[in-house]
Amino acid sequence: MAELRHFLDLDRLETKTLRHILDLGAALKRGEVPVGPSLSGKTLVMIFEKPSTRTRVSFEVGIQQLGGRAVVLGENDSQLGRGETIADTARVLSRYADAIVIRTDDPKKLDDLVAYSSVPVINGLTDHSHPCQLMADIMTFEEHGGPIAGKTVAWCGDGNNMAISWIHAAVRFDFSLRLACPKELDIPPAVLGWAKDEGADVKVVRDADVAVANVDLVVTDTWVSMGDTDAEKRHRLLKPFQVNARRMALAKPDALFMHCLPAHRGEEVTDAVMDGVHSVVWDEAENRLHAQKGILAWCMG
Ligand code: CP
Ligand code: NVA
Numbered sequence: 001m002a003e004l005r006h007f008l009d010l011d012r013l014e015t016k017t018l019r020h021i022l023d024l025g026a027a028l029k030r031g032e033v034p035v036g037p038s039l040s041g042k043t044l045v046m047i048f049e050k051p052s053t054r055t056r057v058s059f060e061v062g063i064q065q066l067g068g069r070a071v072v073l074g075e076n077d078s079q080l081g082r083g084e085t086i087a088d089t090a091r092v093l094s095r096y097a098d099a100i101v102i103r104t105d106d107p108k109k110l111d112d113l114v115a116y117s118s119v120p121v122i123n124g125l126t127d128h129s130h131p132c133q134l135m136a137d138i139m140t141f142e143e144h145g146g147p148i149a150g151k152t153v154a155w156c157g158d159g160n161n162m163a164i165s166w167i168h169a170a171v172r173f174d175f176s177l178r179l180a181c182p183k184e185l186d187i188p189p190a191v192l193g194w195a196k197d198e199g200a201d202v203k204v205v206r207d208a209d210v211a212v213a214n215v216d217l218v219v220t221d222t223w224v225s226m227g228d229t230d231a232e233k234r235h236r237l238l239k240p241f242q243v244n245a246r247r248m249a250l251a252k253p254d255a256l257f258m259h260c261l262p263a264h265r266g267e268e269v270t271d272a273v274m275d276g277v278h279s280v281v282w283d284e285a286e287n288r289l290h291a292q293k294g295i296l297a298w299c300m301g
Contacts, residue, residue: 004117004118004119004120004121005120005298005299006114006120006121006122006299007021007120007121007122007123007131007132007295007298007299008110008114008121008122008123008131009123009128009129009131009165009168010129010131010134010165010168010169010171010172011168011171011172011194013172014172015172015173015174017298018135018172018173020298021135021291021294021295021297021298022135022138022139022291022294023294024293024294024297024298025135025139025287025290025291025292025293025294025295025297026139026290026294028065028066028290028293028294028297029287029290029293038066038067038301039063039066039067039068039098039296039297039300039301040066040067040068041067041068042063042067042068042069042098042099042300043068043069043070043071043096043097043098044059044063044068044069044070044071044097044098044099044100044101044296044300045070045071045073045093045096045097045099045100045101046059046060046070046071046072046073046100046101046102046103046124047073047078047080047089047093047100047101047102047103047104048072048073048074048075048103048124049075049080049102049103049104049105049109050075050103050104050105050125050226050227051075051226052103052124052125053262054261054285054288055101055103055124055125055132055288056072058288058289058292059101059124059292059296060072061289062289062292062293062296063296065293066293066296066297068098068296068300071096071097085112086109086112086113086116087112087115087116088116089113090112090113090114090115090116090117091116091117091118093117093119094116094117094118094119097119098119098120098300099119099120099121099122099296099299099300100113100117100119100120100121100122101121101122101123101124102121102122102123102124103124103125103126104125104126105126105127105227106126106127107126107127107128107129109126110123110126120299120300122295122296122299125161126161127161127225127227128161128164129161129164129165129168130161130162130165130260131165131168132288132291132292132295133162133165133260133288134165134166134168134169135291135292135294135295136284136285136287136288136290136291136292137166137169137219137258137260137284137287138169138173138291139287139290139291140256140258140280140283140284140287141216141217141256141258143283143287144256144280144283145216145217145254145256148173148174148175149173149174149175150174150175150176151175151176151216151217152175152176152177152178152214152215152216152217153166153170153175153176153177153178153215153216153217153218153219154177154178154179154180154208154211154212154215154217154218154219154251155177155178155179155180155181155211155219155220156180156208156211156212156218156219156220156241156242156243156247156268157180157181157220157221157223157238157241157268158181158185158221158222158223158225158234158238159179159181159185159186159187159188160185160221160225161225162219162221162260163179163181163187163221164187164188164191166179166219167179167187167191167192167194167195167200167202168191170195170200170201170202171194171195171198171200171202175201176201176202177200177201177202177203178203178205178210178211178212178215179202179203179204179205179211180204180205180206180207180208180210180211180212180241181204181206181241182206182237182238182240182241183206184233184237185234185237185238186204187204192204208240208241208242208243208247209247209250212243212247212248212250212251213250213251214250214251214252215251215252215255216251216252216255216256217251217255217256217257217258218243218247218248218251218255218256218257218258218278219257219258219259220241220242220243220259220268220269221259221260221268222262222263222264222267222268223235223238223264223267223268224264235267238267238268241268242267242268242269242270243257243268243269243270243273244269244270244272244273245270245272245273245276248273248276248278251278255278256278256279256280257269257273257274257276257278257279257280257281258279258280258281258284259274259281259284260284261281261284261285263281
């Protein structure tokens, strides 16, 4: 049997595969139908152990547009919440589904699903990473700003799952990354070590003004991710990393602003930036649909 095409993390796939997926997504966005088996009659099962607007709706609409259908299991819809193991769930769902998307907390659950699934698995976000979002983000940057290779991106805020996926992307898509994070909410050293071993230009700085100086793209994310329980501490630590108009003006004049959303206006980003001329956040959200259709076509086609 051919090896299953799981979409788990950008550091687990080669650049040429990621580029192929983005090309598929872009072709579908242009209305071209890529050559290859259709997804007609195929079923995507989605497990959400955390809330979602974009991931859920874009995958559900995406599989429908490709001729398939989706079954969505929310937090209280399956026996996972009552203690059935991921391994047993994977064995059962594989008998019904042609691919499985999971959004969960512990990345080990994703690996368990992969170990026991006989169909492709797609990472719809864990506490460690959010690779589907990064595919949409790269597509969006390149639509507005041209090839991302050789460009410089600034991350302002928490050293969270999105920050980790941006590091994976910097390596795979060959751009420089400046991450401004408080020491207390730092990037896991293993991820920085991997980027260094890969020869990437990824640097952590403590001053957000230094990080954004003259960059091509400024990115941020919520101060309190799903599952975080220390909101008060996070607000105190992350306040100095807010992306506001003064800070955005330190980037290149034609710099872009992106945010995976949901945004907390007035916290990590101000209205002036969210709704300002640099912001491409709505295109970014739309591209979740197109990039993920590329992922579905690659995994299931
Ligand atoms: N950006 C993102 O994944 O949004 P949702 O949590 O709404 O899916
Ligand atoms: N870091 C955020 C991303 C949401 C899409 C979270 O995990 O809640």
